[in-house]
Amino acid sequence: MNKIITISREFGSGGRELGKRLAEELRVAYYDREIVTAIAHRSDLAEDYVGQILENRIMTYYPITVASSFAAMPPTDTLQYVNHGIYNAQNEIILELGQKSDCVIVGRCADYILEDYNPFNIFVYADMESRMARCRAKGGKDASLSDKELAKKIQSIDKARAQYYRFYSGRNWGDKSNYDLCINTSGRSIEKLAKAIAYTITNANE
């Protein structure tokens, strides 16, 4: 069976960078945006559009081609953005990727989707101060937000991730019982953590 590592992460915790570095350390494939691209090609939807959905943004517009799948949705306001068609396509692709080779997969409920393949599931988190600092260091739009605005954005993205995960897996996002390892990145170097976690994964399994 392939060695599959899944990473779930709080926004701004450095989870994505950790995933990339971990894949480099372990010399395995890394999947994140690639999944989105693959789904986009398969389902003939525009990549940006699929990306938006996978990033869990509330949809205000959606093309007629996918609108029909909303009919079967539960009438829950908070879940109006969930699109089953895209989730199913994503699900298939994640299963294919997991079967293809050793890999690190970031986000996308991969821990749940691949649970029959005994993945090593990691949850990456950090305190709000560190997450804000990490967002600002990246530059872009986040850097110009006030502290209050940035904290609100971070909380809102995490809330959407939790809802998405809860809807598809029936589990609580960030509940440590779903993961093999939960790591707090506050004040730590992601590069060093990646080396340490690669060592743990390589050595911890019986």
Add this chain to the structure above:
Amino acid sequence: MNKIITISREFGSGGRELGKRLAEELRVAYYDREIVTAIAHRSDLAEDYVGQILENRIMTYYPITVASSFAAMPPTDTLQYVNHGIYNAQNEIILELGQKSDCVIVGRCADYILEDYNPFNIFVYADMESRMARCRAKGGKDASLSDKELAKKIQSIDKARAQYYRFYSGRNWGDKSNYDLCINTSGRSIEKLAKAIAYTITNANE
């Protein structure tokens, strides 16, 4: 500043063994029962008696010498067993131990008590099946309990630990934001995990 590692753990998760092995790997002091002994000597209370309190068992008898501290207790039924006098003595000793040398301290709210000393806080957990198997493998009384009785015992001990931690720290026991690393020991070798975590602690700090 000394390198202090604190370990909080679910009952039956192997946290104590992990602590001991981690201390060996890192070549630092290990504290667990030793704290109880030290407190017992300092406060002139019988060791068994102090042990009982620190293990969070409900007290039905208590000597007159410590009864006075109950007067200041909140009138909460679930907290009737908490003894401030002993907690304070324990608190002092843990602070002394942390100041004395590098160490691993298991339980006793050490993560909270030593928070000014920047400890590396670990929470050790496992699924119920693994915890029951670990308890049975140890032998003793637990081995003869039915599955239902053993699960009930495990839950009851963890509930008491959570109440104790909550009462003194004001935090939620097992909430990952209190820890640097949370590790799921289900199906894993504690020996290998200890090596991996020792590597993480040695390499993860900036």
